[in-house]
Amino acid sequence: MEIATFSVSSATIIKDSLSRTSLLSTKNRKPLLPLSLCLTLKASKSTLTVASMSYDKQLAAAKNAASLAARLCQKVQKVLLQADVQSKSDKSPVTVADYGSQAVVSVVLQKELGFASFSLVAEEDSGDLRKKEGKETLRRIIELVNETLASDGTYDNAPLFEEDVLAAIDSGRSEGGPSGQHWVLDPIDGTKGFLRGDQYAIALGLLDEGKVVLGVLACPNLPLASLASHNPQDDQEKVGCLFYAQVGSGTYMQSLDGSTPIKVHVTDLDNPEEASFFESFEAAHSLHDLSSLIAKKLGVRAPPVRIDSQAKYGALSRGDGAIYLRFPHKGYREKIWDHAAGYLVVAEAGGVVSDAAGNPLDFSKGRYLDLHEGIIVTNQKLMPALLKAVKDSLNEKASSL
Ligand SMILES: Nc1ncnc2c1ncn2[C@@H]1O[C@H](COP(=O)(O)O)[C@@H](OP(=O)(O)O)[C@H]1O
Ligand SMILES: [Mg+2]
Ligand SMILES: [Mg+2]
Ligand SMILES: [Mg+2]
Known part of the structure; x- marks a missing residue:
């Protein structure tokens, strides 16, 4: 998809140390586009047309990560025990599913995309789990994470141990910011809804140079049909939606168990x-x-x-x-x-x-x-x-x- 046209004389194509192609202004060597954009360049007369890099690989990894995390959350929600709920120092609830979801997403993204330069800004950290009182909760989280990863069959079967899971959770301590790429994760958004058996989401985004370029929302309890025609009495209603968007490419929705994606659009209502x-x-x-x-x-x-x-x-x-x-x-x-x-x-x-x-x-x-x-x-x-x-x-x- 085309996003910009530059005069050849005012721009230089470079490769950075990771062999990513970039386009710099010749005048001040400042990037005209984020490093990760501009992979496809078409020369025509004296202009270069720059097409956005696709984030397809990252999107596929993010969809996989969020779907697997959703599987873990669904399992926990079904058998939600009081013991599975902790209170953080700010008094908000956090469940084994919040931690487990964060670990699964972190592990899947790193397995799919590599460990080098992985940066994740995420809600949870392992502080409470490292305390003596957190031992039993941590044991349950490790079990859930291993079961979930094994259920996919794509990843090697080597089980993760305590330090692996704690490290995966703590990989979410990044501060984000205006440069480079950072994943942004809410492992369970709407923990209170999750605890009530209502709506929640696994929300995963990718920032590139401070802009959101990918967004994936797994909503395990959201009906596939519109809420406008929703009948709360209908227990046959199909639920479980996966929304995803890549910058410049529109938004799609599919069922969490993998139906053909459909392009979605906001209402065109003007009244x-x-x-x-x-x-x-x-x-x-x-x-x-x-x-x-x-x-x-x-x-x-x-x-x-x-x-x-x-x-x-x-x-x-x-x-x-x-x-x-x-x-x-x-x-x-x-x-x-x-x-x-x-x-x-x-x-x-x-x-x-x-x-x-x-x-x-x-x-x-x-x-x-x-x-x-x-x-x-x-x-x-x-x-x-x-x-x-x-x-x-x-x-x-x-x-x-
Ligand atoms: N006092 C407050 N005001 C606004 N948002 C709050 C809040 N306390 C918690 N939240 C945020 O509201 C989010 C849930 O949003 P919503 O109300 O749309 O369900 C929570 O996400 P978590 O559930 O991930 O902690 C939390 O970050
Ligand atoms: Mg929270
Ligand atoms: Mg939240
Ligand atoms: Mg949350």
Whole structure:
């Protein structure tokens, strides 16, 4: 896919130390494109047309990693025992599945893509598991990780030991940032939903030079059919969705057990009165009263659809709803793994993701996102009206304090 055309005289093609081709400005030797882009170059007269490198190999590895991690999570959710739930120092719950999923994703990515220059920004770390009280939990995690990897049959059968699993979990300590490639992982997004038996997601993104270039969302409990036609009483309903997006290539969805992928698109609705909106199930994660004020200003008639995790981004990318509103309580700092994969899944499906002031999200600043007030998501047509309703609502709320 073509992304840019440069004059030959103003650019030089180079290879870096890893033999990756790059295109530099001849003037100041600054990259015109991230090192990992520009593999296919077509010369025509005095111009070079640069086509984006595909991230196909990384995408295949990411889909595999997220699907296997989902298998581990499904197994745990089925037999969820109280002993499988720990409390982190910030009082949020974390289960053997969060740790196990993080270890599986880390191991699979490194097996598929190599250990050299592997960088992962992920939610969990092994701190609590290395304590005496964490021994039994760790034993269970090692068992789950080995069972899951063996169930795939692709990887060698050598079992992983304690230090291997702890190291795999701790490979997620990267700080990310604006240069190079970094994987971004939420091993279970929506742990509270997972514990309730509701929605959760394994969310895996790839940053290249500070931009999200891949997003994969495994949503084991999300119905394959639209939530708009969802019947909670139907226990025959097929669930388990895998959404994935590569920058410039659109968003696709397939079933987690491997159906043919279909291209998905956000709704093309332009009348906010007909829109429905998503928000967190947990009122502690997002101000429900502010969302309802915004919805009222927009004339939205439908009640909010409250679901956990980045399954909201997935559902929005296929048009199940039109708007996602997220307004954390004051002082909360959003983490990049809570949004990176979901952001790309929606953006490549034609949607817009911004902070409450309309600024694009910046994933290049390390483990946190710096935001104005909250995150809003919708399609291009509804965004201007949504931004206005958000601004008016925030002003109204501020003046009532
Ligand atoms: N007070 C708070 N405000 C906003 N988000 C919060 C929060 N406490 C936790 N979260 C984040 O909300 C995420 C879940 O989002 P949602 O509400 O959409 O389900 C959690 O992800 P984890 O479950 O991965 O910890 C966590 O990172
Ligand atoms: Mg958490
Ligand atoms: Mg999360
Ligand atoms: Mg999580």
